[in-house]
């Protein structure tokens with residue numbers, strides 16, 4: 001009797017956000033830690049979403065299985081994204097859907113291209129299924145992604161899958177429509193699967209338009225409501241893809257993967273007034289982010305350019321820097337797991353929280 005051989009070679013993906021065990025060891029109550037390590041909308045969830053979840057907290061909802069077809073939720077997504085319900089598959093956060101996509105797209109030995117540094121879950125899910133991960137990486141963390149270098153890698157390796165994150169985590173860089181068109185042109189017969197993770201779509205001032213380059217049944221888009229709607233604890237994401245892809249993914253997805261409260265929250269979150277709030281609150285966050293980058297620059301940190309409300313900041317030793325700030329109740333993301341041991345990722349929050357970060361850094365420098 002033995003475990004699956006793949007499991008012996010894999011460790012869990014490293015993430016930002018609260019590590020409850022670590023906080024307990026440090027004697028820090030989680031609610032007292034300012035978390036700038038997760039990219040999230042600090043103004044959410046919207047009161048209408050909270051009210052919808054509270055209204056659903058009744059025995060009739062909790063005691064019954066949720067709608068396994070997510071009908072109301074898919075209708076709300078279809079209306080918000082101007083598509084049809086047969087092109088939508090909700091899941092228990094984008095993370096579940098990344099693994100589901102890997103299950104659908106990764107044959108043992110198949111090749112998958114990833115533009116590093118990027119979200120660690122893609123490589124993990126691909127390797128788990130026996131796929132080969134090919135990484136492209138800019139010459140230095142300061143360099144912007146180079147669309148031509150990635151297009152050249154597509155032409156050279158002819159991968160079975162290309163996994164892109166737009167805007168990217170951890171860099172905050174957003175691909176333009178022209179860059180994405182250039183990338184897709186590197187696969188003229190459109191033989192590869194193109195997975196575009198848009199979990200941070202609305203964190204950019206002007207999300208990349210989808211027309212033109214986004215056509216074709218080999219393009220799969222992934223979205224999440226856990227960040228822009230601040231529903232990370234509830235878990236909700238969805239795939240947008242051709243109906244044939246959705247049908248295949250559904251067949252492999254665990255039934256009832258989206259719980260009743262997440263479905264209710266998602267419907268409320270996708271109504272027009274809440275969508276307008278999402279835009280306004282993230283616009284406001286973007287202004288505060290610019291203010292924070294200026295403060296960090298004054299403190300002589302190299303703040304890398306970003307199109308979003310989170311960015312990479314150069315420090316000498318990311319692990320030590322994170323640890324020293326955490327001991328003061330402020331958390332940033334050590335980017336060593338992205339291959340960047342001298343960078344932290346900082347996600348701007350409300351001004352008073354950003355000021356706590358600045359104060360913690362000043363204290364650190366005087367200690």
Ligand SMILES: Cc1ncc(COP(=O)(O)O)c(C=O)c1O
Pocket residue numbers: 092093094095096119165168169197199200223224225226227232235236237
């Ligand atoms: C690029 C990217 N995609 C997906 C996810 C996972 O999102 P979810 O909370 O919906 O599982 C994350 C979380 O950090 C992420 O950074």
